[in-house]
Amino acid sequence: MTERLHEALDRVTRVRGVRGVLLVGLDDGLVVADAVMEGVRANAVAALAASLVQRLARATATSGIGQPGFLHLEAERGALLTLAVRERLMLVTVAEPGVNVGLVRLELLRAGAEVR
Amino acid sequence: MADDIRSLTANLAHDPDSLAFLQLGEALRSAGRLDAAVRVVQTGLERHRGNADAHDLHARILVDAGNIAAAADAWGRALALAPRHVGALKGLAFLAFQEGDIDTALDRLETALSEDPSDPSVVQALQAVREEGARLEAEIRLRAGADIFAGFEGADHGLLLLNERGLVLGGALRDPADDDVAEEVAGYVAGAAREATRAARLLELGDWRSLVVEAADGHLHVSLPTPDTVLLVKRERAVPPGRVGLLARRAATAARVWVEAQR
Amino acid sequence: MSRTRVVEPWLAGPLEHFVSESGARLTLILTPAGQVLAQHGFTRAVDVMSAAALASGIAASTGELARLLEGGAFRALSHESQRHGVFLSRFASPRGPLLALVVYGYESSIGLVQLFFEELVTDLAAAAPAAPPRAPVLAADFERELNESLATLFR
Numbered sequence: 001m002t003e004r005l006h007e008a009l010d011r012v013t014r015v016r017g018v019r020g021v022l023l024v025g026l027d028d029g030l031v032v033a034d035a036v037m038e039g040v041r042a043n044a045v046a047a048l049a050a051s052l053v054q055r056l057a058r059a060t061a062t063s064g065i066g067q068p069g070f071l072h073l074e075a076e077r078g079a080l081l082t083l084a085v086r087e088r089l090m091l092v093t094v095a096e097p098g099v100n101v102g103l104v105r106l107e108l109l110r111a112g113a114e115v116r
Numbered sequence: 117m118a119d120d121i122r123s124l125t126a127n128l129a130h131d132p133d134s135l136a137f138l139q140l141g142e143a144l145r146s147a148g149r150l151d152a153a154v155r156v157v158q159t160g161l162e163r164h165r166g167n168a169d170a171h172d173l174h175a176r177i178l179v180d181a182g183n184i185a186a187a188a189d190a191w192g193r194a195l196a197l198a199p200r201h202v203g204a205l206k207g208l209a210f211l212a213f214q215e216g217d218i219d220t221a222l223d224r225l226e227t228a229l230s231e232d233p234s235d236p237s238v239v240q241a242l243q244a245v246r247e248e249g250a251r252l253e254a255e256i257r258l259r260a261g262a263d264i265f266a267g268f269e270g271a272d273h274g275l276l277l278l279n280e281r282g283l284v285l286g287g288a289l290r291d292p293a294d295d296d297v298a299e300e301v302a303g304y305v306a307g308a309a310r311e312a313t314r315a316a317r318l319l320e321l322g323d324w325r326s327l328v329v330e331a332a333d334g335h336l337h338v339s340l341p342t343p344d345t346v347l348l349v350k351r352e353r354a355v356p357p358g359r360v361g362l363l364a365r366r367a368a369t370a371a372r373v374w375v376e377a378q379r
Numbered sequence: 380m381s382r383t384r385v386v387e388p389w390l391a392g393p394l395e396h397f398v399s400e401s402g403a404r405l406t407l408i409l410t411p412a413g414q415v416l417a418q419h420g421f422t423r424a425v426d427v428m429s430a431a432a433l434a435s436g437i438a439a440s441t442g443e444l445a446r447l448l449e450g451g452a453f454r455a456l457s458h459e460s461q462r463h464g465v466f467l468s469r470f471a472s473p474r475g476p477l478l479a480l481v482v483y484g485y486e487s488s489i490g491l492v493q494l495f496f497e498e499l500v501t502d503l504a505a506a507a508p509a510a511p512p513r514a515p516v517l518a519a520d521f522e523r524e525l526n527e528s529l530a531t532l533f534r
Contacts, residue, residue, distance in 0.1 A: 030489060
């Protein structure tokens with residue numbers, strides 16, 4: 001899995017505005033694999049993104065719409081995007097504001113296929 | 117600026133039949149020399165009566181001079197010559213908005229946007245007018261004693277306003293079995309909103325604007341209409357995320373009006 | 380009411396910040412010898428004493444294991460059960476080496492605990508006053524200090 005996964009992660013980072021992509025354990029918030037630019041704190045991204053998804057998972061489950069698949073946090077100076085790729089694993093991307101969310105989503109789905 | 121005006125004046129003097137008067141008129145308008153700008157444009161219009169850009173410029177100078185009725189006529193002439201002239205559409209939308217005619221302003225701006233989807237000033241104006249429209253609607257509903265989200269699509273099952281501590285302020289949330297899940301979900305969503313704030317702060321992303329979650333059977337859209345309230349919109353998976361975003365923006369405006377009225 | 384208790388005041392701010400950010404349920408800061416300097420979340424002295432003794436023992440035994448394996452000291456240990464996670468780490472401070480024992484539940488994760496533990500270590504280093512002169516520790520002194528510490532921690 002490793003080499004193909006890293007190639008897939010690299011493809012995500014080639015989308016303009018993407019500052020990094022990580023494969024993260026949903027329960028432990030730890031980095032499994034990553035391709036991030038200098039200055040991106042991979043451990044912080046992983047821990048915080050996992051915590052956010054965990055909290056939202058309770059809201060989606062109670063609302064009766066199932067588990068979160070794709071998440072997009074849009075902020076003033078950037079965005080955080082996550083995609084559930086396999087049981088208890090997720091891909092996380094940190095991006096500049098105005099990034100093409102559709103394209104990132106597509107590349108995350110492709111990268112996710114390498115994890116399965 | 118003075119050099120520009122001198123050079124543009126020289127260009128026009130060199131070729132009085134050219135369209136150089138448009139640039140000169142614009143430069144004079146920007147410099148606040150409105151009388152001179154009007155004279156230049158009126159002279160130009162004598163030679164180029166069928167030029168919609170000239171009428172648009174004339175109208176903008178008239179607006180700056182405070183002559184709104186004459187500006188409306190000038191934009192009307194521009195539109196008669198070029199029915200999809202973006203400048204004239206924006207101008208007339210602005211006048212309609214000033215008069216409180218939100219629908220006409222929206223019509224004009226939407227036509228302008230369809231002509232030039234990349235014009236950021238049209239996009240911004242459209243957003244501001246929609247926001248104002250939603251605010252006015254919310255005020256009318258509030259005066260009539262209606263609920264925060266009365267009249268909104270899905271108000272009885274998928275729109276919820278809560279405070280930052282997770283207590284429900286208004287709206288309703290039901291699961292697919294039609295059970296009321298508002299209070300329980302409000303607690304979780306308030307926690308998620310706090311977590312989003314912390315993540316955005318620690319990852320140096322600044323203030324967050326929206327949190328969109330696509331789940332297996334639906335979407336959640338979370339935003340902060342005011343610093344101490346959280347808005348949740350829930351929709352079925354079939355509803356496009358863009359539409360959920362539009363609805364969330366309108367609902368956020370209604371929520372702001374409601375919160376303001378409670379203070 | 381704060382559930383954080385400290386023997387020395389400079390520990391309070393960093394510990395409270397750590398607990399609030401990491402969502403830890405229980406936290407102990409102690410010396411490698413097992414003397415507790417600060418705690419959050421424990422309600423009974425006997426639990427603090429047991430946890431401190433066990434943490435100190437585990438740190439000592441894994442340290443010895445690392446020495447036997449010649450692989451350098453273990454930085455941290457982490458265990459997870461269905462309901463709780465436990466994180467034990469040795470760290471340097473201006474007051475000498477210390478241990479932290481953190482117990483967290485489903486509302487947190489090892490990722491969050493590790494993330495904010497890094498901050499805790501930095502904050503403690505910044506907050507620590509100059510070390511007092513060290514006197515030889517006698518068994519009687521240790522017993523008295525321990526009792527005083529526990530009294531302070533459950534004041």
